[in-house]
Amino acid sequence: MSYQVLARKWRPRTFHELVGQDHVRRALVNALDQGRLHHAYLFTGTRGVGKTTLARILAKCLNCTAGGYDDTAVTSTPCGQCDSCRAIDEGRFVDLIEVDAASRTKVEDTRELLDNVQYAPTQGRFKVYLIDEVHMLSTHSFNALLKTLEEPPPHVKFLLATTDPQKLPVTVLSRCLQFTLKNMPPERIVEHLGKVLGAEGVEFDESALWLLGRAADGSMRDAMSLTDQAIAFGQGVVRQVDVAAMLGTLDHGHLLALVEALAEVDAARVLSEVAALAEQGPDFAGVLDDLMGTLHRLAVAQMVPDALDNGHGDRETLLALATRFTPEDIQLYYQIGLQGRGDMDHAPDTRTALEMTLLRMLAFRPQGVPKPATTPLPISNTASTQGQPGAPAATAEVPESGSAPGGAERAAEPPPADPMPPTSESPPADPVPPTSESPPVDPAPPTSESPPVDPAPPTSEPPPWEAPAAEPAGQAPSVAAPEPVSAAPAEQVAVPDEPVADEVAAEPVTETHPSPPVSEESATPAGDSPTAAEPQGTVDHATWLARFDDLGLGGLTRNLAAHCLVEHDDGQRLQLRLDPSQAAMNAEVHVERVEKALLALGVTRRVNIEPGELPPGIETPRAMADRLNAERHAAAVQSLEADPHVQELREAFGARLLEASVSPQQRSGEAAR
Structure with missing residues (x-):
């Protein structure tokens, strides 16, 4: 007996042998079992996914005589043993008329075909017309087919198959029950090929089957044909090396x-x-x-x-x-x-x-960004909008412990305390510099606990770090402690690269100079006594906020530092806590740049930046800048809302103010930035 190729030998003969296309199989099986039969079916899909196979199985179901010859004996499980089933499998069933529309496109061919529609079936229960590649019919052929396709005799069923349903007239589509067959995924193809080769007794490598499954591009028939070729190429076995060489694909x-x-x-x-x-x-x-x-x-x-x-x-x-x-x-x-x-x-x-x-x-990979040792999967994007231009500054929340490196250890530590309230020994911190609207700020008066600070002599040395100056007597402090982060509008941008008048203080003094220290006390950790001794000249979080722009940082380093808060300073090491959403940016090169920036301001510190949960209510420089920008934007919007000219436009023309287009006016000293 001559060799039969795998694609024909393993062609499904029942719905239960069909691989894939469960959505089509379920609909057809239920319709056959319930006797809800349509007169025209259209199967669409790419080559080799089972369109003609489905049509032949359906024709066998319609004509199987195992349960009798009446219409109620139609079944979804043909026996495969009766004369009708065997004739359909062997391609000699007289009442199954298969037409290749690609070779019979003329209207004369279609009319000749339809002349025999009126006659009853000779052998089976139904006369089935299987028209393959139906989109190849001419326009006149479609017109000749329309009337019969819409109202065929009760003993006639039309089964149409095409790879290009877009070319079919809508008048034909509306007269058919359409089923779209899906491409076979490589996993399904590999699984089926494994069963076929196992039954055929052919040795194979699973990796070779994956190459065949990908090369088949969703077509089970192509996969079977390629498998036949691979068996011949490998002399009876299917090996990965042989298949790769046969396909010419990349390893x-x-x-x-x-x-x-x-x-x-x-x-x-x-x-x-x-x-x-x-x-x-x-x-x-x-x-x-x-x-x-x-x-x-x-x-x-x-x-x-x-x-x-x-x-x-x-x-x-x-x-x-x-x-x-x-x-x-x-x-x-x-x-x-x-x-x-x-x-x-x-x-x-x-x-x-x-x-x-x-x-x-x-x-083009960002410089200074380290290679992650491991990135936990899946990656959470709950904080993905933080740090991006135009993103709103969300209210600070404490993430779940362990959500970032060091999170589990940091969760148990008390958050950094707010800067000390104003007392007679320690004036309140004020990061807001004098402007045209507020009087200049004088240095804090000397006391017995804090000796007066002499101005640094004019030398070539860099100016030292200075704590924020006090407000004038009789005036309430503008900023006594970091305020809770407020939501900023969506149009806000990233932290400015240059100092902003709302965020910086003036007149720095030295720490490494022999001059006496600027402040005697700084913010203490939560739970410690406010009078606990701290190293003189330490950097607290209020000072970090006030003097952040004086550091002169830029690029990724500025963005990283802007998401940090001061956790601790012992005079030798400055501990910064980083927002976990920016942990991927943390690198030694940024730490070195922060140390150099502090040194330029007269502060010698070893800086350590560790990701950790940020306490609620404590602002980072980025959060403070977003809040200040939001306040300025809100004030600008409120000013426009109250403007009489804007109100006149609203009343006369029904105009409305686009708040997203409002830009606060630059203050004095900002125009050059």
Whole structure:
């Protein structure tokens, strides 16, 4: 007996043997069992997903005579043994008329076909017309078919199949019951191929089946045909090496090695992996496409691990790789890859374009951002809007313990105390500098506990750090303690790069200079006595807020420091607590820049920045800037609302004020910034 290919040998003969398409199988089985039969069915989908197979199974169900010859004997489980079932399986059933519309497109062919519709079936219960690739019929052929398709004789059923339903007239679509067949996922194809090869007694590698499943591109028939080819290529066995050579596809292991090199930020290894790929003579544009597909799967693995597909049989490997990237890096690499793919047509050669795209990924990665040892999955984005331009400043809340590195240890520690209330020994801190609306601020008068501070002599040394000055006598302090963070409007921007008049103080003095210290006491941790001795000249959180802009920080370092609060200062080491949402930005290079900025202001400290939960009601410099900007914006909106000209426009034209477009007027001294 001649050899029968796998695609024909393993073609399903009942609904229960059908692989996939459960949504179609369920509808047809229920309709057959309940006797709710339509006169015209349309099956759509790509090649090799089972359109013609479904039509033949349905024809067998309609004509199986195992339960009798009346219409009530229609069943969803044909016996496969009666004369009708065997004739349909062997392709010799006289009442199943299969028409290839691609070769019979003329209206004369359609009219000849319809001339026999009126005659009763010869052998079966129904006369079934199976028209394949029905979209190839001409317009006149469709017009000739319409009337019969809408009102056929009771003994006639039309089964139409097409890969391009968009080409069918809506008049035909409206007369049919349409079923759309889905592409086969690689997991389903690999599972079915494993069963087929096991039944055939063929040895195989599971990794080889994954290559076949991906190459089939959703078509089960293509997968079976490729498997036949792989068996012949491998002399009776299916091995991963043979299948890769037969398909000419890229070894997925090389692609994962390339992704690992990106995770290590190792440019030398990246070029080495590209050189190893070049030995196989691949399509480098295809390599970049596969790389972007892998980056997409890594992003899915980071955000929703359960949604990660196993299309290459590498799900566990990708989950492990996803922990070695920050989500920002994944998004950046993907965007650069898309841009590089579009530039390949203009590159001298595709390998150069691929190498430049990979090197561009590493070059544009933010400097100073460390490689994460592990990124916990899934990545929570509850605080993803913090620190972004235009995002509102949310009210400070204490996250759950353990939500960030150091969170479990920090949760048990008391939050830093608010700056001390104004007393006779320690004047209240005031980060607001004198403006045209407020009188100048004089230094605090000397007392017995705090000797007067002589102004530093004019030298080339940098000015020292200074605590905030006191308010004039008889005037209430403008800021006595950090205020709770208030929500800012959506149009707010990031912390300004230059000092803002609402946030800075003036006249710095030295700490390392032989001059006496500026303040005798600073904010004490919660639970300690307010009179507990502290190192002289320490930096408290109020001073950090007041003098933050004097540090002159910029870029990522400024953004990182702006999300910190002062936790402790013992005169030697300054401990800063970082908002957990910014933990990915923490790096030694930023710590060194903060130390240098403090040194420029005369403060010598070893700085330590650790992520931890921020106590409620304590503002970071970023939160304070957002609050002040929100207050200025609200004042500007209120001023416009009360403006008589605006009120006249409202009354005359029904105008309304777009608050998002309101920008507060610059104060004196801000125009040059």
